[in-house]
Amino acid sequence: MLFGPLKSFTRVLSFTRKELLEVVRRPGAFFGLVLGPFLIMAIFGIGYSGLRRPLETVLVLPPESGLSQEASAYQELAGPAVHVREVTADADLAEEQLQREEVDLVVIAPADVRQRFVNGRQAEIRVLYNEIDPLLSNYAAFVAYRLQQEVNRAILTRAVEAGQEYVVRATGSDKARAIPAEVVAQPTRADTVNIAQTPPAVVTFFMPAVLALVLQHMAVTLTSLSLVRERLSGAMELFRVSPVGVVEILLGKYLAFGILTALLGGLVTAVGVLLLQVPLLSSPWFLVAVSGLLVLASLGLGLLISAVADSERQAVQLSLLVLLASVFFSGLVLPIGEFHELVRAAAHLLPVTAGIRLLQDAMLRGGTYAGYLIGVLLVITLVYFLLTAILLRRQMARA
Amino acid sequence: MTDSKRSSPPPAPMSIRPIPTDSPIVLQEVTRAFAQVRAIDAISLAVPRGTILGLIGPSGSGKTTTIRTLTGALAPTSGIVRVLGEDPRRFHRRTRERIGYSPQDFVLYQDLTARENVDFMGSLFGMLWRRRRRRVREALELVGLWEARDRRASQLSGGMRRRLELACALVHDPEVLFLDEPTAGIDPILRQTVWQELRRLRDEGRTLLVTTQYVAEAEHCDAVALLSHGRLIALARPEDLRRQALGGDVIEVEVDRPFDARSLAGVEGVTAVRQRDPRSVLVVAENAGMVTPRVVDAIDSLGADVVSSREYRPTFDEVFAELVSRDRLARGLAPDDAEAA
Numbered sequence: 001m002l003f004g005p006l007k008s009f010t011r012v013l014s015f016t017r018k019e020l021l022e023v024v025r026r027p028g029a030f031f032g033l034v035l036g037p038f039l040i041m042a043i044f045g046i047g048y049s050g051l052r053r054p055l056e057t058v059l060v061l062p063p064e065s066g067l068s069q070e071a072s073a074y075q076e077l078a079g080p081a082v083h084v085r086e087v088t089a090d091a092d093l094a095e096e097q098l099q100r101e102e103v104d105l106v107v108i109a110p111a112d113v114r115q116r117f118v119n120g121r122q123a124e125i126r127v128l129y130n131e132i133d134p135l136l137s138n139y140a141a142f143v144a145y146r147l148q149q150e151v152n153r154a155i156l157t158r159a160v161e162a163g164q165e166y167v168v169r170a171t172g173s174d175k176a177r178a179i180p181a182e183v184v185a186q187p188t189r190a191d192t193v194n195i196a197q198t199p200p201a202v203v204t205f206f207m208p209a210v211l212a213l214v215l216q217h218m219a220v221t222l223t224s225l226s227l228v229r230e231r232l233s234g235a236m237e238l239f240r241v242s243p244v245g246v247v248e249i250l251l252g253k254y255l256a257f258g259i260l261t262a263l264l265g266g267l268v269t270a271v272g273v274l275l276l277q278v279p280l281l282s283s284p285w286f287l288v289a290v291s292g293l294l295v296l297a298s299l300g301l302g303l304l305i306s307a308v309a310d311s312e313r314q315a316v317q318l319s320l321l322v323l324l325a326s327v328f329f330s331g332l333v334l335p336i337g338e339f340h341e342l343v344r345a346a347a348h349l350l351p352v353t354a355g356i357r358l359l360q361d362a363m364l365r366g367g368t369y370a371g372y373l374i375g376v377l378l379v380i381t382l383v384y385f386l387l388t389a390i391l392l393r394r395q396m397a398r399a
Numbered sequence: 400m401t402d403s404k405r406s407s408p409p410p411a412p413m414s415i416r417p418i419p420t421d422s423p424i425v426l427q428e429v430t431r432a433f434a435q436v437r438a439i440d441a442i443s444l445a446v447p448r449g450t451i452l453g454l455i456g457p458s459g460s461g462k463t464t465t466i467r468t469l470t471g472a473l474a475p476t477s478g479i480v481r482v483l484g485e486d487p488r489r490f491h492r493r494t495r496e497r498i499g500y501s502p503q504d505f506v507l508y509q510d511l512t513a514r515e516n517v518d519f520m521g522s523l524f525g526m527l528w529r530r531r532r533r534r535v536r537e538a539l540e541l542v543g544l545w546e547a548r549d550r551r552a553s554q555l556s557g558g559m560r561r562r563l564e565l566a567c568a569l570v571h572d573p574e575v576l577f578l579d580e581p582t583a584g585i586d587p588i589l590r591q592t593v594w595q596e597l598r599r600l601r602d603e604g605r606t607l608l609v610t611t612q613y614v615a616e617a618e619h620c621d622a623v624a625l626l627s628h629g630r631l632i633a634l635a636r637p638e639d640l641r642r643q644a645l646g647g648d649v650i651e652v653e654v655d656r657p658f659d660a661r662s663l664a665g666v667e668g669v670t671a672v673r674q675r676d677p678r679s680v681l682v683v684a685e686n687a688g689m690v691t692p693r694v695v696d697a698i699d700s701l702g703a704d705v706v707s708s709r710e711y712r713p714t715f716d717e718v719f720a721e722l723v724s725r726d727r728l729a730r731g732l733a734p735d736d737a738e739a740a
Contacts, residue, residue, distance in 0.1 A: 234506035
């Protein structure tokens with residue numbers, strides 16, 4: 001009676017051992033396929049600061065404006081998002097610089113601000129930029145808007161000061177200065193407080209996401225070649241004759257690749273926490289549980305790819321497609337909330353989508369309010385396992 | 400062979416009817432078709448326990464299809480297949496543990512060593528560690544690969560790979576073995592060793608179905624099934640096949656002068672004669688012991704002296720060429736258009 005489960009366990013371990021040996025014997029393929037893409041990501045992580053440089057700006061002031069021609073005089077008004085490179089009266093030259101992409105913004109002040117104001121009309125400050133990137137274009141527009149607000153505030157402040165001065169002189173009373181001109185010009189200001197436990201930082205924010213992607217990519221890449229290779233070599237025919245079952249084959253492979261993925265995942269986590277000082281606010285067990293679930297779902301996805309691929313080349317192509325889809329749709333680069341609902345739902349077929357959110361919550365928030373994502377991972381783990389088992393059973397039947 | 404008296408129809412394929420269902424391997428009127436082509440056509444045979452059945456036939460004759468049908472990889476289009484009393488498409492797990500299989504192509508793992516490959520196969524059949532360790536060594540020693548146990552499969556020669564596959568098929572000590580060309584690519588000395596081991600397994604009561612491209616290896620089998628174009632054209636013990644091919648016992652008679660073989664055609668008990676050369680005659684008889692004195696007397700009476708007379712044993716190449724040729728004639732095909740044996 002005891003021999004049945006023992007034999008079954010032996011069969012499972014036979015696949016585990018075989019897979020581990022094959023990976024160890026092919027270190028080149030292992031490093032090339034799995035670690036290669038992450039070497040590129042590491043370089044990206046080290047080289048990318050995430051901080052946007054100030055927009056190089058030329059300020060065009062009409063000669064008759066009587067305003068200062070010193071760039072430094074306007075820098076404080078412009079704020080840190082803008083670097084006032086020079087002040088000029090030549091609008092054509094400034095536009096030419098913009099055309100040649102030597103500067104990012106050209107701000108052209110109107111010649112008759114005072115007169116239009118006195119006449120009760122708005123003056124127009126023209127802000128030019130030369131941008132095809134929609135994100136940068138939005139950013140430039142935002143900076144221009146902010147600049148306009150600052151200019152308005154400055155004008156209003158000066159107007160109020162002048163008005164107060166006039167009233168004081170006319171009445172001899174100082175009451176007109178009871179409310180400071182800055183408060184009249186800008187009665188409210190925002191006091192922003194970020195209540196997140198971890199202050200936002202590029203490395204801190206992306207590290208859990210990279211960990212999720214490492215786990216998924218490693219699991220998918222390793223397993224996607226596994227079954228297809230056996231099918232093409234004819235080993236399935238041997239399995240067909242032997243007493244090994246589909247579930248035993250899959251469990252053996254889950255175990256082998258689970259061990260490998262866990263080792264790499266542990267390494268990436270250790271580097272993140274110990275070297276990069278990324279906080280781990282949740283219990284380590286929660287992190288292990290979420291990572292384990294992510295690995296299981298990813299192994300299932302990889303084995304499913306392996307079951308449907310016709311050749312090793314196709315398996316590699318499909319794995320890379322999964323990686324590409326993960327970069328776009330998982331929330332790693334683009335916020336997932338900005339996608340159409342259907343796309344957002346489909347993105348959850350990628351284990352990394354739930355993985356990124358859960359790992360970021362675990363490490364940076366100490367827990368998650370997106371508990372449904374654990375359910376999502378459980379469901380796709382089960383679905384991928386069942387689909388692979390059905391396909392493998394069919395393939396073995398006709399091996 | 401030109402035969403002056405071969406006017407009788409070729410013998411019907413010898414199949415065992417009724418099929419004894421207690422045999423470990425049973426095929427009953429089994430046909431397997433791929434589209435319109437019948438890879439095997441109404442084959443019936445049974446392999447009793449403790450027997451080596453050699454499945455011999457030209458390339459494309461249906462040997463591998465027969466084996467794959469027996470292992471359950473292919474479902475028969477019609478007919479009944481039983482291995483150890485079960486339909487191979489629905490083998491129980493315990494039944495699978497009693498079956499060994501070595502496919503025609505090398506399917507083992509190139510990056511694993513010889514020992515690891517055999518160990519993997521042992522584990523696959525649920526062998527526990529202690530027994531597996533012993534059997535892995537025994538299997539590798541048997542095929543002469545123990546010294547090469549730590550070499551990766553990719554570093555083994557073609558012959559060594561075949562031996563490794565054989566070790567993998569044997570490691571779990573199966574009751575029934577299906578071996579698809581186990582001696583292909585192996586040198587003649589090692590081939591003898593392999594056959595010795597197969598006979599040893601047979602002597603232990605195991606049942607083996609072996610395909611081979613070496614016709615001479617029929618000698619090692621207890622029974623031989625000859626396939627041609629998917630049809631079973633002969634099934635008998637090797638010695639009986641010889642008789643079946645030539646129509647009975649064959650006596651080679653040498654005389655002291657040129658002699659016309661046709662003059663012996665009327666001798667009682669002689670079924671066919673053939674002129675080998677002017678002084679040598681092959682005489683086919685149902686019973687060589689009874690007919691030889693009559694042949695000698697007949698030659699004497701024709702004025703010639705017999706220098707020697709002895710039993711003639713054709714090679715199996717000749718036997719199979721004859722049987723295949725006869726089958727093709729019976730089916731109205733040109734005899735020299737047979738598949739390359």
